[in-house]
Amino acid sequence: MKIHEYQAKELFLQAGMPVPSGEIATNVADAVSIAESIGRPVMVKAQVHVGGRGKAGGVKYAENVEAVRVWAQKILGMDIKGLTVKKILITEAVEIVTECYVGIILDRVTKCPVIMVSAAGGIDIEEVAANTPEKIHKLAVDPILGLKDYQARELASKLYKDIKLVRQAAKIISQLYDVYWMSDASLVEINPLITTPDGKVLAIDAKLNVDDNALYRRKAIAEMRDLDAENPAEVEAREGDLSFVKLDGNIGCIVNGAGLAMATMDLVKYYGGEPANFLDIGGSSNPQKVLTAMRIILSDPNIRSVLINIFGGITRCDDVATGIVLAYEELKPEVPIVVRLTGTNEAQARKILKQVNLKSADTLDNVVKEAIRLAKLDEIG
Amino acid sequence: MSIFINKKTKVVVQGITGRDGSFHATQMKKYGTDVVAGVTPGKGGTKMSGIPVFESVAEAVKATKANTSVIYVPPPFAIDAIYEAADAGVSLIVCITEGVPANDMMKVYKYTKHRGIRLIGPNCPGLISTDQSKVGIMPGNICIKGSVGVVSRSGTLTYEAIWALTCAGMGQTTCIGIGGDQIIGTNFIDTLQAFENDKETKAVVMIGEIGGSDEEEAAKFIKKHMTKPVVGFIAGRTAPPGKRMGHAGAIISGGTGTAEEKVKALEAAGIPVAASPTQLPILLKEKMDELKKKAKTSKKMVMKKTSKPMKKVAAKKGVKKSAAKKKK
Numbered sequence: 001m002k003i004h005e006y007q008a009k010e011l012f013l014q015a016g017m018p019v020p021s022g023e024i025a026t027n028v029a030d031a032v033s034i035a036e037s038i039g040r041p042v043m044v045k046a047q048v049h050v051g052g053r054g055k056a057g058g059v060k061y062a063e064n065v066e067a068v069r070v071w072a073q074k075i076l077g078m079d080i081k082g083l084t085v086k087k088i089l090i091t092e093a094v095e096i097v098t099e100c101y102v103g104i105i106l107d108r109v110t111k112c113p114v115i116m117v118s119a120a121g122g123i124d125i126e127e128v129a130a131n132t133p134e135k136i137h138k139l140a141v142d143p144i145l146g147l148k149d150y151q152a153r154e155l156a157s158k159l160y161k162d163i164k165l166v167r168q169a170a171k172i173i174s175q176l177y178d179v180y181w182m183s184d185a186s187l188v189e190i191n192p193l194i195t196t197p198d199g200k201v202l203a204i205d206a207k208l209n210v211d212d213n214a215l216y217r218r219k220a221i222a223e224m225r226d227l228d229a230e231n232p233a234e235v236e237a238r239e240g241d242l243s244f245v246k247l248d249g250n251i252g253c254i255v256n257g258a259g260l261a262m263a264t265m266d267l268v269k270y271y272g273g274e275p276a277n278f279l280d281i282g283g284s285s286n287p288q289k290v291l292t293a294m295r296i297i298l299s300d301p302n303i304r305s306v307l308i309n310i311f312g313g314i315t316r317c318d319d320v321a322t323g324i325v326l327a328y329e330e331l332k333p334e335v336p337i338v339v340r341l342t343g344t345n346e347a348q349a350r351k352i353l354k355q356v357n358l359k360s361a362d363t364l365d366n367v368v369k370e371a372i373r374l375a376k377l378d379e380i381g
Numbered sequence: 382m383s384i385f386i387n388k389k390t391k392v393v394v395q396g397i398t399g400r401d402g403s404f405h406a407t408q409m410k411k412y413g414t415d416v417v418a419g420v421t422p423g424k425g426g427t428k429m430s431g432i433p434v435f436e437s438v439a440e441a442v443k444a445t446k447a448n449t450s451v452i453y454v455p456p457p458f459a460i461d462a463i464y465e466a467a468d469a470g471v472s473l474i475v476c477i478t479e480g481v482p483a484n485d486m487m488k489v490y491k492y493t494k495h496r497g498i499r500l501i502g503p504n505c506p507g508l509i510s511t512d513q514s515k516v517g518i519m520p521g522n523i524c525i526k527g528s529v530g531v532v533s534r535s536g537t538l539t540y541e542a543i544w545a546l547t548c549a550g551m552g553q554t555t556c557i558g559i560g561g562d563q564i565i566g567t568n569f570i571d572t573l574q575a576f577e578n579d580k581e582t583k584a585v586v587m588i589g590e591i592g593g594s595d596e597e598e599a600a601k602f603i604k605k606h607m608t609k610p611v612v613g614f615i616a617g618r619t620a621p622p623g624k625r626m627g628h629a630g631a632i633i634s635g636g637t638g639t640a641e642e643k644v645k646a647l648e649a650a651g652i653p654v655a656a657s658p659t660q661l662p663i664l665l666k667e668k669m670d671e672l673k674k675k676a677k678t679s680k681k682m683v684m685k686k687t688s689k690p691m692k693k694v695a696a697k698k699g700v701k702k703s704a705a706k707k708k709k
Contacts, residue, residue: 106483108563108593108630111490126635143487184482186563213629214482216457243627247619258561258627259535259590262616263658266640269619270656278620280627311537311544313506313520314401343520343540364541365659 001210004047006089007224008206011183015175018168018202022091031072034090035065044071047087048080049229054123056080061093086228094202099192100159101125101136102173106186106211112140113180115147115173117155121192147177160195168201169193183221184214233296240292242281249274251375252297252306252335254290256281256315264309264368271365273372276303281315290323291330298333304378305336307371309364312343321349328356336374340367382581383510383555384530384572385473385499386449390514393418393438393447393471395454395462397429401477402453405518406432409451412515417445438462438469449473451507451516456480459503463489467498474566475516476502483629486564493566500566504628506536506558519543519556527552529665530576532569533588534561534595534630538616541658542588549662554582561590561628569599577607584610584669586661587652589643591617592630596643604650610668612661613654615643 009019021038024047025031035042046058053059058080060071068090078085101121107114118136120128128135137158141147149170156169172193180188189207196202215222227235237244243258247265251273255261258280265275277297281289297306310320320341327333338359341349353360359374361367392409396402397419407430410416418441419429425436435441438450450466452459452475459478466474467489474493481503493500501508507517511526518536523544529551533539539558546553555576559567569587576582585607589596596615603611618640620626622633633639644654653664 106487106563108595111487111564113484113487142491143484144491181484184484186483211483211629212625213456213480214484217482243625245621245624245626247621255537257535257537258631259533259538259588259616260541262590262620262626262631263538263541263614265620266616266618267657275619278624278626311540313537313540314518315537342544343523363659365657 001212001215001222001225002049003208003210003221003224004049004087004226005045005206006047006087008188008208009203011179011208012175012203012206015179015182017172017175017179018200019206020092020094020202020204022089025072025088025090026076026086028069028072028076031088031090032065032069035062035068038090038092041093042068043091043093044068044075045089045091046075046078046080046085047089048083048085049226050081050083052123053080058085083229094194094204095197096192097195097197099194100169101189101191102176102193103187103189103191104176104180104185107140110140112143113177115139115141115155115177117158117173119159125191141177147174149174152177159193162199164199165195165201172201172203179208183208184211184218185209186211233299236292237279237296240289240296242279242289242293242296244296245278246300247275247277249276250302250304251371252276252300252303254279254281254293254297254306254308256310256312256320260309260311264307264364267364267368268307268372271369271372273368273375276300281320287319287323287326290320291327294324294327294331294333298331298335303335304375305338305371306333307367308337308339308341309367310341310343312341312345315343316345317341317343317349318345318352321352324358325352325355336378338367338370338374340364382579383513384575384579384582385501385555385557386508386510386514386516388415388513390449390473390516391415391417391445391447392449392451392516393420393441393445394432395420395438395450395452395466397421397432397434397453398424399453399455401518403429405453406430408521409515412509412521413512414514414516417447438465438471442469442471447471449475449516452476452478454478460485460489463500464492467493467496471498473499474501475505475507476500476566477505477507477517478502479504481562483563486562490564490566501557502560502566504562505560505565506539508555508557510555511553517558519558523547524556525552527554528581528583529553530579530582530585531556531588532572532576532585533558534590534628535588535616536561538588538658542586542614542661545659546586546662546665549666551662551665554579561630563593563630565630569595570602573599573602573607573611577609582609584612584665586665587611587613589613589615590628590631591615591620591626591640591643592628592632592634592638594638597646600646600650600652603652610665610672611652612664612668613647613652614658614661615640615647615654618644
């Protein structure tokens with residue numbers, strides 16, 4: 001799960017990290033009054049779950065209250081890479097001498113949290129990483145032993161020469177490492193970490209992604225979820241305990257298991273169709289889940305056919321069949337549906353499905369081909 | 382022969398009285414697995430379908446000499462269950478549980494590795510050594526005995542691949558799902574190495590998916606160290622970047638971990654990649670026939686004192702063939 005910059009900064013502050021003061025606004029009047037209370041020039045920053053906000057015009061310097069009014073007006077409601085800005089952070093503007101990068105990621109290869117620092121921070125860090133990887137210094141930290149002070153100091157010394165700055169940065173790196181663990185993050189970033197003319201090191205931006213699997217024990221962070229920033233169908237799916245990702249095609253897919261769901265989508269594309277979604281109903285086969293899945297998929301106006309592919313292991317085909325019948329009765333779908341059920345309790349499932357009029361197929365390849373054929377027929381007819 | 386589990390595997394089921402634990406303990410027993418004990422704190426001294434239940438894994442191991450643990454406990458308790466099994470002295474831990482926090486996994490991974498304990502999973506279907514033992518949740522009825530090893534990051538997609546092999550009459554030695562999370566105990570390379578060392582395994586099917594770089598690393602390993610033919614499948618060619626496709630590990634992030642890169646890496650290592658799981662047996666047969674032919678010709682070549690250049694030619698052929706398939 002992603003959280004916004006202002007939320008990540010709250011976590012930074014709790015860990016004692018130096019962050020410029022600021023507050024969140026959802027309308028122009030609030031933005032102005034926050035700026036007035038800060039009483040100095042401010043930054044107006046769009047809060048959306050996407051990188052490159054600055055380049056898209058979502059981050060602006062405001063010298064005075066009038067400028068805050070102008071920029072708040074412009075940025076609120078702005079579209080950044082398909083996301084509408086609904087919140088802006090009004091934060092004290094600081095004079096920047098140098099910009100560095102500090103990040104910690106969950107690294108799959110070393111199976112450790114890896115700390116990355118670079119003296120070449122700022123908005124072009126991705127290009128720095130791609131073109132001059134030697135400018136990024138990495139350290140894999142033993143997850144059992146944790147980060148040692150000398151390690152933090154060594155990393156900080158890659159950023160600054162002045163020992164006073166090194167000490168401040170080392171402390172920030174250690175605190176960031178604590179934030180990583182305390183929030184069960186999979187990624188935390190400060191970009192940029194800046195120095196001011198009076199020799200202070202500050203985190204003026206913050207990014208933090210949390211491991212979804214750990215949200216159950218991070219209630220405060222789980223509550224930070226911004227439903228406005230997500231696709232409504234994906235929200236409904238999550239609440240129904242389904243994995244769902246919206247795509248642009250017209251063939252709806254309902255599958256059990258993530259790998260098989262991906263493979264099914266891939267085959268739709270391979271045989272010349274366009275998948276409308278990724279949807280995994282998961283291992284246990286509650287008929288209610290199938291109903292929710294059908295509701296989500298049928299609510300997409302682009303859908304021309306639906307394919308259901310179930311390989312029963314723990315998932316029982318008869319449960320899925322019951323769910324399909326339930327969905328037929330409740331949702332009265334108008335688009336054609338083709339089903340392939342194989343594995344556990346397949347025979348019972350076939351009996352149940354006789355109650356409704358739908359097409360069935362015997363293999364993975366055939367169910368995909370049939371769904372594509374039906375989608376094309378529907379388009380012509 | 383087989384890898385990781387066999388007739389000598391004695392299983393203790395952690396979370397045996399839970400919904401999944403009790404069901405699958407029974408299923409494993411039906412398959413022929415030697416399920417010797419179960420563990421649920423508070424229910425020690427009772428029995429579940431004739432299997433004695435203990436208070437702790439240590440007690441169960443002491444009483445039954447269990448050497449393998451399989452974990453069905455809910456996510457908040459799964460990590461603790463792994464530590465408990467490790468401290469109780471089993472040599473193999475299979476964690477089925479999905480939804481384990483990745484940062485906890487990093488710690489327990491180091492812990493088990495340091496003690497020389499094999500950890501499989503989490504978020505995996507477990508494994509089957511055909512006609513010997515099944516540990517986990519795979520449906521046993523789709524497997525038949527034979528000489529193909531199957532390794533996969535997925536669950537149901539693995540069943541699909543096994544089923545395709547079975548329908549084509551290609552039986553299996555061991556089928557293993559290594560799990561769909563970012564941090565897993567046993568990876569492709571560990572498993573491929575075991576298949577390479579296993580006398581009965583003659584060929585391997587490897588099923589990968591988007592996210593991370595394990596498939597790329599495996600491709601390098603296969604090219605360098607494996608003599609047995611390998612064919613592959615990669616799921617997620619149509620997955621958009623930045624979205625978690627169900628499995629925690631199935632995510633394209635920062636432009637890396639795409640299916641395209643993985644397919645390219647495998648094909649470059651001479652591993653044909655199927656467009657559909659149903660094509661796996663066909664590719665496997667082609668690859669095995671090719672190797673047989675190569676073996677025959679290289680025997681002849683040996684008589685003429687040289688066999689090396691032939692190897693290279695054969696490897697290149699493999700690449701071309703699978704590339705042609707893709708275009709189709």
